[in-house]
Amino acid sequence: MAARLEPIVGRYMNLSLGDREHRLYFEEAGQGIPLVCLHTAGADGRQYRHLMNDAAVTQHFRVLAFDMPWHGKSLPPVGFEREDYVLTTRSYTEMIVAFCDALDLVSPVVMGCSIGGRIVLNLAIEHAARFRALIGLEAADFQEGWYDTSWLNRADVHGGEICAALVSGLIAPQSPDPSRHETLWMYKQSGPGVFKGDLYFYRVDGDLRPRIKQIDTSVCPLYLLTGEYDFSCAPDDTRRTVQSIAGGVDVTVMKELGHFPMSENPARFREYILPVLDKIRSQSAVERSKGPEKKRGVR
Amino acid sequence: MTVLGEQDELTALFERLPDLVSRDSDLVRRGALCNAELEVGLGDVTYYLKIAAGRVAVLERQPRPMRSWQFALRATAEAWQKFWMPVPEPGWHDLSALTKRGVATLEGDITPYMTHLQFFKDMFASPRRLVRERP
Numbered sequence: 001m002a003a004r005l006e007p008i009v010g011r012y013m014n015l016s017l018g019d020r021e022h023r024l025y026f027e028e029a030g031q032g033i034p035l036v037c038l039h040t041a042g043a044d045g046r047q048y049r050h051l052m053n054d055a056a057v058t059q060h061f062r063v064l065a066f067d068m069p070w071h072g073k074s075l076p077p078v079g080f081e082r083e084d085y086v087l088t089t090r091s092y093t094e095m096i097v098a099f100c101d102a103l104d105l106v107s108p109v110v111m112g113c114s115i116g117g118r119i120v121l122n123l124a125i126e127h128a129a130r131f132r133a134l135i136g137l138e139a140a141d142f143q144e145g146w147y148d149t150s151w152l153n154r155a156d157v158h159g160g161e162i163c164a165a166l167v168s169g170l171i172a173p174q175s176p177d178p179s180r181h182e183t184l185w186m187y188k189q190s191g192p193g194v195f196k197g198d199l200y201f202y203r204v205d206g207d208l209r210p211r212i213k214q215i216d217t218s219v220c221p222l223y224l225l226t227g228e229y230d231f232s233c234a235p236d237d238t239r240r241t242v243q244s245i246a247g248g249v250d251v252t253v254m255k256e257l258g259h260f261p262m263s264e265n266p267a268r269f270r271e272y273i274l275p276v277l278d279k280i281r282s283q284s285a286v287e288r289s290k291g292p293e294k295k296r297g298v299r
Numbered sequence: 300m301t302v303l304g305e306q307d308e309l310t311a312l313f314e315r316l317p318d319l320v321s322r323d324s325d326l327v328r329r330g331a332l333c334n335a336e337l338e339v340g341l342g343d344v345t346y347y348l349k350i351a352a353g354r355v356a357v358l359e360r361q362p363r364p365m366r367s368w369q370f371a372l373r374a375t376a377e378a379w380q381k382f383w384m385p386v387p388e389p390g391w392h393d394l395s396a397l398t399k400r401g402v403a404t405l406e407g408d409i410t411p412y413m414t415h416l417q418f419f420k421d422m423f424a425s426p427r428r429l430v431r432e433r434p
Contacts, residue, residue: 146399157414165416169393173386228389231396 008052010073015102017069017095024099025073026066030058033132033284034108035277036100037065038116040138040260041087041202042163042195043186044072047113050266056274060281061109066099068092070194072186085197089206092119097127109280111135114233114259115202117224121241125211128220133280135273136224138259140237141208141244149203152196160188163195170259172229175268183263217247221283223276224249227257250276306342306376310360312383312426313341316348317355319425326425327353330418335411338362340373353418370412372423374403382424385431394420 010027027045029052037048045065052063067074070085096119100108109132112120117139124134147166153159164187171180187195215222222245226238235253242249254261254272261269320326330353339346347362348355359366374382374397381391390396397403405412412419 144399146395151413156410162413162416165420166395168417168420169395172389173392229392231390231393231399234390 006049006053007058008049012073013066013099013102015098017098018091020077022069022077023075024066024069026064026099027052028062028064029053030061030063032060032062033281034100034103034105035061035063036096036105036108036110037063037262038096038110038112038119039065039068039071040114040116041198042071042167042190043183044068044074044190046072046186047183047260047263049263050269051262051273054266054270056270057277061277064103064105068095068198070191070197076191085193087115087198087201087205089119089122089201092201092206093122093126096123097130100130107132109133109135111137112139113137113262114139115198115206117233118202118206118208120222121208121212121215122206124215124217124220124222125208128216131220132284133221133223135276136222136238137261138226138230138233138238139224139241140226140233141212141241143202143233143237145203146232149196149199152199153193159192159195160190163187163190167259170230170232171264172227172256172258174256175258175264179264179266183260186263212241212244213246215245215247217245217249219247221280222249223252223279225252225254225261225272225276227254227259227261229256229258232259250279252276306344309341309376309379309383310344312429313339313346313379314358314360315426315429316422317358319428320353320355320422323425326418326421329353330415330422333411333415333418335370335415336368337412338368338371338373340371341379342376345373355422368407370405370407370409372403372405372412372419378402383427383430385427387427394423 007029008027013024015022015024039045039047044067048065051057070076110120117136120134120136121141151162164184167187168184224238226235238251242251257265257268333350333353335350337348339348347359347366349357378397381387390400
């Protein structure tokens with residue numbers, strides 16, 4: 001019997017980040033406009049497997065998702081055993097730009113969820129001209145914390161179990177059980193202290209409120225989509241964020257979805273994301289027709 | 300739509316907890332290493348619960364004075380009522396959502412609660428099954 005192979009291909013990339021060598025794992029599928037997908041804190045790129053298996057997406061987009069260092073199949077750097085992992089605004093931004101540069105992605109779209117949604121806002125602040133469009137899922141410039149992150153990495157509490165249990169409530173009750181538990185499985189597999197280290201960016205270093213006004217969506221379109229059951233980044237957090245942004249932002253509140261739309265309920269998510277991707281494609285076609293002076297080049 | 304009403308209805312649901320947990324073999328399996336003593340506030344009513352190997356071994360209404368416990372979870376009657384809806388509304392669907400919005404509190408040494416967080420979340424959600432089964 002023939003193997004039922006998926007169209008997703010995985011590869012490893014050697015990449016220098018912050019003057020340290022990293023071995024980064026990434027997956028991709030499809031062809032066309034590069035669409036770089038950023039996973040949530042304490043998880044990995046498998047969250048986007050459904051998008052990569054969706055022909056309606058991959059016939060127009062080259063979908064790529066890398067596992068951040070320390071996550072998934074990407075290793076931590078040499079010497080990791082002598083430090084606590086900490087993600088910062090600077091290191092996260094550098095990583096995304098370096099990944100796009102390494103693959104010579106021209107005018108890519110970046111879509112990130114949760115911490116990925118937050119960093120997308122920073123890309124809009126610092127690097128808008130490099131990108132064709134930016135999509136923030138469960139994105140806000142700041143959110144109040146709702147638990148003490150010291151619970152996430154201590155010897156007497158199982159890290160995987162507590163990380164998964166904490167985020168389980170962020171999944172909508174309507175999401176199918178298999179998808180719910182697959183989403184949680186990635187949290188159970190995460191390395192010790194990795195989720196906590198990611199949340200340093202989310203809770204401490206990455207408060208974008210002072211700089212959010214710098215976003216100008218006439219330079220790069222910004223789309224924000226937030227699940228109604230997400231109480232970590234609630235729809236009101238997203239709505240508040242866009243009040244400060246010039247040029248208008250397309251905000252969508254996704255019904256019956258939570259903090260992990262692409263993996264907790266892929267069928268429901270595609271109802272929301274396909275129109276956004278169509279809009280980005282249409283915009284790209286219009287800009288092409290206007291000639292090279294309107295083209296947004298990465299380099 | 301099912302609507303839970305008075306406090307009496309809520310306490311009647313909650314007092315089914317020992318049976319609900321014992322009948323849920325998966326929950327008992329996952330809680331096999333969970334042993335804890337806790338107080339639960341359900342509106343104006345307080346309960347003492349003793350969890351032994353993933354089962355509710357003791358459920359005592361208005362416990363005797365100075366009975367010790369490790370941690371307490373207290374929530375308003377409205378919070379429990381909305382939490383146990385068959386499909387709870389956004390922001391009322393998870394214990395952490397309730398604590399974040401200030402309608403539930405955790406007190407004491409919450410280490411047992413955090414160590415067995417999914418077990419406790421699922422245990423406290425189990426009366427929802429009864430509400431779902433209502434005609």
